[in-house]
Amino acid sequence: MKPTIYDVAREAGVSIATVSKVLNNNGRISDKTREKVSRVMEELNYQPSLVASALTSRRTGTIGLMIPDIANPFFAETARGIEDCAQQQGGDLIVCSTDRDDEKAARYTSLLLRKRVDGLIIASHTGQTEMIRRLLADRVPLVLFSADIRSLESSSVTVDDYKGGYQATEYLLSLGHRRLGVISDNLPGSKLRVEGFLDALKDAGLPFDNPANLTHTSATLENGRKAAAAMLGQAEDLRPTAVFACNDLLAIGVLKEARSAGLSIPRDLSVVGFDNTMLAEICHPTLTSIAQPLREMTEQAMILLNESIDNPAAPRRKIMLMPELVIRHSTGPVPG
Amino acid sequence: MKPTIYDVAREAGVSIATVSKVLNNNGRISDKTREKVSRVMEELNYQPSLVASALTSRRTGTIGLMIPDIANPFFAETARGIEDCAQQQGGDLIVCSTDRDDEKAARYTSLLLRKRVDGLIIASHTGQTEMIRRLLADRVPLVLFSADIRSLESSSVTVDDYKGGYQATEYLLSLGHRRLGVISDNLPGSKLRVEGFLDALKDAGLPFDNPANLTHTSATLENGRKAAAAMLGQAEDLRPTAVFACNDLLAIGVLKEARSAGLSIPRDLSVVGFDNTMLAEICHPTLTSIAQPLREMTEQAMILLNESIDNPAAPRRKIMLMPELVIRHSTGPVPG
DNA sequence: AAAATTAGGTTAAGCGCTTACCCTTTCCCT
DNA sequence: AGGGAAAGGGTAAGCGCTTAACCTAATTTT
Numbered sequence: 253m254k255p256t257i258y259d260v261a262r263e264a265g266v267s268i269a270t271v272s273k274v275l276n277n278n279g280r281i282s283d284k285t286r287e288k289v290s291r292v293m294e295e296l297n298y299q300p301s302l303v304a305s306a307l308t309s310r311r312t313g314t315i316g317l318m319i320p321d322i323a324n325p326f327f328a329e330t331a332r333g334i335e336d337c338a339q340q341q342g343g344d345l346i347v348c349s350t351d352r353d354d355e356k357a358a359r360y361t362s363l364l365l366r367k368r369v370d371g372l373i374i375a376s377h378t379g380q381t382e383m384i385r386r387l388l389a390d391r392v393p394l395v396l397f398s399a400d401i402r403s404l405e406s407s408s409v410t411v412d413d414y415k416g417g418y419q420a421t422e423y424l425l426s427l428g429h430r431r432l433g434v435i436s437d438n439l440p441g442s443k444l445r446v447e448g449f450l451d452a453l454k455d456a457g458l459p460f461d462n463p464a465n466l467t468h469t470s471a472t473l474e475n476g477r478k479a480a481a482a483m484l485g486q487a488e489d490l491r492p493t494a495v496f497a498c499n500d501l502l503a504i505g506v507l508k509e510a511r512s513a514g515l516s517i518p519r520d521l522s523v524v525g526f527d528n529t530m531l532a533e534i535c536h537p538t539l540t541s542i543a544q545p546l547r548e549m550t551e552q553a554m555i556l557l558n559e560s561i562d563n564p565a566a567p568r569r570k571i572m573l574m575p576e577l578v579i580r581h582s583t584g585p586v587p588g
Numbered sequence: 589m590k591p592t593i594y595d596v597a598r599e600a601g602v603s604i605a606t607v608s609k610v611l612n613n614n615g616r617i618s619d620k621t622r623e624k625v626s627r628v629m630e631e632l633n634y635q636p637s638l639v640a641s642a643l644t645s646r647r648t649g650t651i652g653l654m655i656p657d658i659a660n661p662f663f664a665e666t667a668r669g670i671e672d673c674a675q676q677q678g679g680d681l682i683v684c685s686t687d688r689d690d691e692k693a694a695r696y697t698s699l700l701l702r703k704r705v706d707g708l709i710i711a712s713h714t715g716q717t718e719m720i721r722r723l724l725a726d727r728v729p730l731v732l733f734s735a736d737i738r739s740l741e742s743s744s745v746t747v748d749d750y751k752g753g754y755q756a757t758e759y760l761l762s763l764g765h766r767r768l769g770v771i772s773d774n775l776p777g778s779k780l781r782v783e784g785f786l787d788a789l790k791d792a793g794l795p796f797d798n799p800a801n802l803t804h805t806s807a808t809l810e811n812g813r814k815a816a817a818a819m820l821g822q823a824e825d826l827r828p829t830a831v832f833a834c835n836d837l838l839a840i841g842v843l844k845e846a847r848s849a850g851l852s853i854p855r856d857l858s859v860v861g862f863d864n865t866m867l868a869e870i871c872h873p874t875l876t877s878i879a880q881p882l883r884e885m886t887e888q889a890m891i892l893l894n895e896s897i898d899n900p901a902a903p904r905r906k907i908m909l910m911p912e913l914v915i916r917h918s919t920g921p922v923p924g
Numbered sequence: 925a926a927a928a929t930t931a932g933g934t935t936a937a938g939c940g941c942t943t944a945c946c947c948t949t950t951c952c953c954t
Numbered sequence: 955a956g957g958g959a960a961a962g963g964g965t966a967a968g969c970g971c972t973t974a975a976c977c978t979a980a981t982t983t984t
Binding site: 592605607642 | 939942943
């Protein structure tokens, strides 16, 4: 059997309280005793049970991360950021891929609560508003990530999606484009991104009068292709010369479709993505994209989460960071 | 406070043992009592503490996954596979990105052991042979994933790396290529992949006489570019017409470098990757790659791990699955 | 030199479950 | 009708820690 605190205590000739104190480095212990106990711990290769300690201290040191899919690079990068923060404070991370399935999300949430995780980070929640409301009512430490729910008094860390959409569009307009297309996915932030897109056009005095140039779909390469195929299949004077996609995967789908339609990028078509995942560097041409300051976001999320953990009754805060346009090779001046 | 099993018992007018029994659906309980208790649990919104239950039952229901980096698509996809298996059996997953840093790996391992995870899956360990040996000696349930340590009697699930390298090379030879390059990364399996590469050449009666065409580096896009730059910078009659890279990221680096050197792919240069991650579909041209049957591998890993968890003294098993060549658009007949 | 601190521990009561074992009833057989 | 088995549930002892409260001896204070 694994040695327990009792074994250490007996071997060192002290009480378990003393052992506990050297373990947690609190209480008053003489150097002599401390060393003695430490030595015994070494000798026995003692690994204190964090589950026992969690039972008494009410801290598990693990946090739960709910995301749509860890295999999606944006969320993988998010997870990495959170993991690093957690690790820095001696904790760890349980990853839960919900596939944007409410039932699965509910099952995972329940599991995490029963495991008594210290807190939850919920990235790109989708339709679990009611569940999240209940969690908040129960004072569960939690922060929404990358997508807020305005109606809820929840902590959250987001990028200014509206601004991102606006920025992307402004940039395309500055390149001379006048007929723009936009492809939205069904993640919460995208609605705002599209609003930013539309407002940028409006502010430039341009009408958005071709509904075929606005597509709503879910974030896969294939859907990006399909959406692009539909837009690019229009008559020459209708089809967009630039497309803003609400995430990189969709944008890359557009790249692919455009190429197989014989278009050259960025000569014939400009494309802007969103998220600035590693994929933007992988594809060809490399993708101009709106970056979320992911590292900063995960750090802030962890800070907010810690606040709630330390004081579940503390007021929740919302943090919104600025997106940044990263220009690569998928955008250029309007043709002709 | 959260309700405990005592609250439920009191409210239902039974003993905590009875509550525990309906919770775990064992023991003999009349339908009437069971329903009564269940109703009370509902009313109180009772969430049984898995940490308390873990303390007595010695099962946490969580497993630890050690990988170099969750932000790397191959490992993200691996994690997703394992997560699904865990979830299916009602458990979950703690993800640990080690950055291939031995000390970090050691810290994480210790943390996982103290958290009393049920078992470990170690993907692409790097240089922690001694640590793993100790874990095995301690009967820690564990399976090595994607890279085995032959000298250790450990369970493992791998792809036949040698075969994969051989297959990739055979294919390139069949396209008429005679001057081949190979770029290896420093993950454990790659050594075997290179061996397969060299043996395929040997078996075809071709010498591998230009050491400049074998590069050893770590797996990043940039390193792929650099390696390619060096190889392609050679005199026309020396430089390879086809390159086998030991992972997709390196391969894509080659693609990029070749393009900026003015080469057209696959007309002037063929490239084969390894792992068949989603990146192979993202890049352009799409990448021919050796696929690891990831889904099957994660399932097998979970089966082996469960075996060890159920019986830590059970003999460990090694499973090796076959890789598969997935042909896309980065490979073609030898030029000229 | 007596009183008050302080240093260095110990005691013991939980934390919220599981489970072996025991105790009543009730049922069934012969 | 009497005895054994089965059904239904309770008792209590842990699991391996943390921590408030307490105790004793040594040190300081005045």
